[in-house]
Amino acid sequence: MENILDMTIAQLKKLLRKKEISSVELATYYLDRIKKYDGEILSYLKITEEYALDMARQADKKIANGEEEPLLGIPFGMKDILCTKGIETTCGSKILKGFVSPYDATVIQKLNKAGYVHLGKLNMDEFAMGSSTENSAFQATKNPWDLSRIPGGSSGGPAAAVAAGLCAAALGTDTGGSIRQPASLCGVVGMKPTYGRVSRYGLIAFASSLDQIGPLARNVSDCAAVLNVIAGHDVMDSTSIPQPVPDYAQLLGKDIKGLKIGIPREYFIEGMEPDVKKAMTESIALFEKQGAIPVEITLPHTEYAVAVYYIICTAEASSNLARYDGVKYGLREKGKDIIDMYKKTRLKGFGKEVKRRIILGTYVLSSGYYDAYYRKAGKVRTLIKQDFDEAFTKCDMIVTPVSPTTAFKAGERLQDPLTMYLSDICTIPVNLAGLPGLSLPCGFDEKGLPIGLQIIGQALDEARMLQAAYVFETERKVKKMPERYSV
Amino acid sequence: MKITKETVEYVAHLGRLELEPQEIDLYTQQIDSILQYMDSLNSLNTDGIEPTSHAIPVKCVLREDTTKASFSVDDSLKNAPEKTGSFFKVPPIIGVEE
Secondary structure (H helix, E strand, O other): OHHHHHHHHHHHHHHHHOOOOHHHHHHHHHOOOOHHHHHHOOOEEEOHHHHHHHHHHHHHHHHHHHOOOOOOOEEEEEEOOOEOOOOOOOOOOOHHOOOOOOOOOOHHHHHHHOOOOEEEOOOOHHHHHHHHOOOOOOOOOEOOOOOOOOOOOOOOHHHHHHHHHOOOOOEEEEEEOOOOHHHHHHEEEEEEOOOOEOOOOOOOOOOEEEEEEEEEEEEHHHHHHHHHHHEEOOOOOOOOOOOOOOOOOOOOOOOOOOEEOOOOOOOOHOOHHHHHHHHHHHHHHHHHHHHOEEEEOOOOHHHHHHHHHHHHHHHHHHHHHHHHOOOOOOOOOOOHHHHHHHHHHHHOOOHHHHHHHHHHHHHOOOOOOOHHHHHHHHHHHHHHHHHHHHHHHOEEEEEOOOOOOOEOOOOOOOOOHHHHHHHOOOOOOHHHHHOOOOEEEEEEOOOEEEEEEOOOOOOOOOOOOOOOHHHHHHHHOOOOOOOOHHO | OOOHEEEEEEHHHOOOOOOHHHHHHHHHHHHHHHHHHHHHHOOOOOOOOOOOOOOOOOOOOOOOOOOOOOOHHHHHHHOOOOOEEEEEOOOOOOOOOO
């Protein structure tokens, strides 16, 4: 039983097939760990114990019949931003407390068909707005490597749960770095696919031109296994791309000789912690030793990405969050008329960061300011995308840090929103350009906090990124779990 | 100053948000400093550049115009804070000052 946490999904499936463990035993194992450890980590908002055991019993029946499904019997946690039929979805907000979706998100439907087991819903920054999970209306998740520090955000719950072994893997979402940054700060693997690769149907929308769902796991091959299930065209999402889904595990184990990896000078910024810089230098050297060719590239408009992002995402959010008005679902506060009801409901239901972004977004779209802000930001977004197009004529994929710093202390960045926004300086451009991004553990700082390496790929090049990540992971054996939770 | 308290209050009203009195000052100051940061975009020449709204574009996504079952009235009303018959019940809408 002690090896379970070190096993890949493929290895777990083998154990299940050979009946060395049952799915019910596996689910119980994780449920017990959640009971033992999550009181101090606070990654789960809701634990669906009976539902999980029921799904596990179904899985065991199928296994006994010799049936095979890609994730049969494997226990997952879901970021609480995905609509799950019959199970509350709060999006980390009071305004959706008690909301029970009448339908499953497409990714949930796909996971169901693949035989997964649903352990529970994971904590997040409210409406995915944040980089520390401190904006959750319900609880602040802790970083399992140091409980006085944040796990990152907005997928802090998924990252912490995976890092502490409270699920085999998880789904998170990423709009400006919300899978990659917490994955980096918690020492796990996290991937944001190409925009449109995974259906957004049933994903509670924050910024529709930027949001993507993706896996978090303790190793690269698990990310590939999950991506294989959730990727694909969906008629219910008109931004989902029609290209067929390859087998993302197909290139794992192949070498990377001759692979050109671009190193953009603009990502190695002044504010970068020395330990992060050191880990990056060592990582690039490792890639080189494995046959890759580092190439210096430039992404000249990088410094404008945060400004562009906070205009575009807040504008889109102000529109997407207009639906939370107390009429059809969620919280409703009494009002003397409809407008009074809207205002009182949104006052009570939304947290500070959400309100701040709605005001910003409404402002940048308002008459007189639309051209100066929103349209201008859209144009600079084109320049940022063109930077990547140009860079990819010189390299196959790009390697950068995920975050200039390791996990900061709880409360440290709450006073000045701008300081918090700058946490995502390395991840944001990837969303603006719609490209795939992967975060991979590459070491620790002197305080023992995880450092993540980012691989940015060309559109739809996830298989090759996973190939490179797999080579790195095999060579640079990084500790996967804090001692405290390794038992 | 890029933004005044009055503008923040007006924009909040547009977004159907009510702010607590102590919040207005704080938000004005924070939003002001964020907007000043965004001024950096003005140093860029974007003449002739088209804005990107869809990074990985998919064109002409159409479907057959066929009717399919949607949610039942019961399912649609399940989360309703207040309902009557097959309707969501809300406070007065007509004759309300904007």
